[in-house]
Amino acid sequence: MIPAALSGNHVLKPTRSNKVTWTGLFLLYFCLVATVCHAKVEGSCSNCHTMHNSQDGAAMAQGGTGTTLLMDDCVGCHSSATAETIVNGTPIVFNTTVAPANPLAGGNFYWVGRGGAENDVYGHNVWGISEEDANITAAEGAPGNIFGAGCTTSCHKSLVIENVFGKRGCQGCHTEVAHHDDSKPWFRFLKGHINSGAYVLGIEAPDWEQDGGSDPSLRNVYKGVDGPITWGGGTGITAGHSISAFCLGCHAGFHKDMGVTSPWLRHPNNILLPSTGEYGAYDPVDNYSNEAPVAYLNIDAPSRDEAVITCLSCHRAHGSDQPDMLRWDYANMPEGTGCYTCHSTKK
Template sequence: MRIRMQWAAAIIAAFAFGANAQTAVTGKDVTATGWFNGVATSKTGTFHAGGVAACDGCHVMHNASNGVARSTKVNPWNDAVPAFLLQGADQSSTCLICHGDTTAGGSTRPYVIVNTGPATDFANMNYSPGGDFGWLLRGGNASDVQNRHGHNIVAADFVIPADTLLTAPGGTLSFDATGQKVFSCSSCHDPHGRTRMQTDATGTTWNWAGPTAPGSDNTAITAPIYSSGSYGNLPAAGQAIGAYRLLGGKGYAPASNPASPFTYNPPVAVAPTDYNKAETGAGLDRSKEVRVAYGNGMAEWCRNCHTNIHMDNYLSGALGGTGLKHPAGNNASLKPGQFNVYNTYVSSGVFTGTGDQYTSLVPFESAKIISVTGNSGAVSDLGKLANPAANNIFTATDKSNVTCLSCHRAHASGFSSMVRWNNDDTFITNANALVDTQARGATALQAAYYGRTATDFGAFQRSLCNKCHGKD
């Protein structure tokens, strides 16, 4: 007997990061949609809903029909039974069954890779905040594919091989090129979603709760997850919400690589439901920016793998510290000369902004979202998540932190080293067009900039390091 995946239901319910309903929220300068949650919509579904999903969405009971594996590719470590009885050839292939785009890109669905057309297809790239994994295969031109465009997941069914760099930069965690211990989606995301934010019986305080693997000091799991932790839900008394984007928390150790459990919990964060969309015209209309509100702790979470990538104990104006890395983390708050520049910077040489000049190309994390002591906090602080625009967390302040995602995309980008903008050329634009010395063409560049054109930047725009530093 074989458990068959119900494909129609899976497509409708494939939103891996929880259920929510769109509600209009009037912010400082725009009306944003999709911040709150409560009821599922046709866009979001309820497949994961903040925690473990229907088992047969990812696993089979006896694997194969007539001895033929479900996967479309030969399994790299066993031709008969994929490891962990997965629906796909490997961990990432299984995730991409639902999260791989097989139609036109830029969809509101939760796709993280475009899998249509030839390697020259840029028009159909997805625009999720993490970036389209298709950049691993479509670097921009034939010589650019292996230019470290992203986290190089291995997905045999989607013809994504291992990269030659198998050790996390700035760390010691390593992965195998083939087999069960490859780098995969589940290296960062917990497919079973056990990490949660739960309250006590009174519902006034919350605690991180999660796996009891070595390295975890979270509270023991005592409450069920009722919904996603990605869209501003609050845990009700005696209940829990899942971690943002099902990110693994303290003690998380995937079955494919159990020797290195995580030592940091994920951040608190809020994403709009319509996050996967082009941001064309955002330079003139700020409401077209996709604003993900990252709470503090994002950079610390990245240290689960990139252990030594930060400059610890960074002091403004000092050259000390080990590694001379750009500061990032809870102690890397913007100084007045930086957040004032951020709030007024429009483009190179133009500092006429009126205070809310947020751009998704240079996001920051905000300690205003929540004040955390150890592994717990007050639910009243979490309430700021329900309306991030009204709490003015999109204007940079001394409570705004530089985070890894200020410069990099979490999945992949159209530029080397996963940077959100072209950091290899002096100019992003000339007088009237996007420029790139790799001669990738306007279609590829617009996809890399999420549909932005030259007018979204300004004439002779230089590196977006200047969004904080204003040296241009």
């Protein structure tokens, strides 16, 4: 039985019938109020788990979506039929019926969740939220995917594949799903599936940036590296633990042959944000813009000289109201916004 505090605001949007048997995924963040700075939950175990899958004389539920005796799966706990993005202390990443009032740092699945090819461009397609991307063939997999051979049922190709045990849907990225303690260093439960050292470092905003990061104490601090990302050592995720190295797991083609100096083949990533010229006007430490967040070489002591451009400097992780999950309207950028946050002399 789902507690009354949750049942009115957490709506599980079915995209498959009862064959949907999600692996418990991970409650993504919390099923009850969490401590403001960490990922662990506080309170009774029964707030998230049920002992025998039956309560108050009700019949045993059959074919449900919860495993490990969870009350709900991650999509169910982190969805809302309202426009609110924090409900009973739980961060909401999927507003099912109306657009979110104040999307959190990762954005929101509302737009891609509307379905259809015209909406697939607005976010990651995730099991339990949307169908396969109608604009990309199953053989192509994720944009920038270079791991297609011998990986036909991999989460590296799609997060909507049905039979990838433990790796589909939200758990394709957020692999560590239990919120019992803070013993692991991983930022937002982001970690690879094989190597124990393939995790992301960072500092989480206590309100998940619901206020847009205007308050310095309410910002995510992302880990960055300065140098081309390689698959393994050096600046790879096992050594650098950066957010962009994690994105490389599915979108490695976007990092390949990028170069290290101008002229750039693609927009540079994992380089220091220059402090001179047109870039000198943007100081993300003292004059932060939620439209162009950066990472830092040292997350414990962020400094302007160590600000790093990352994938999240332009994109939302889950989805947004803009194509390609961009943080701004690429066709309509007033002075000082969007691209012009960093490229301050261009208009």
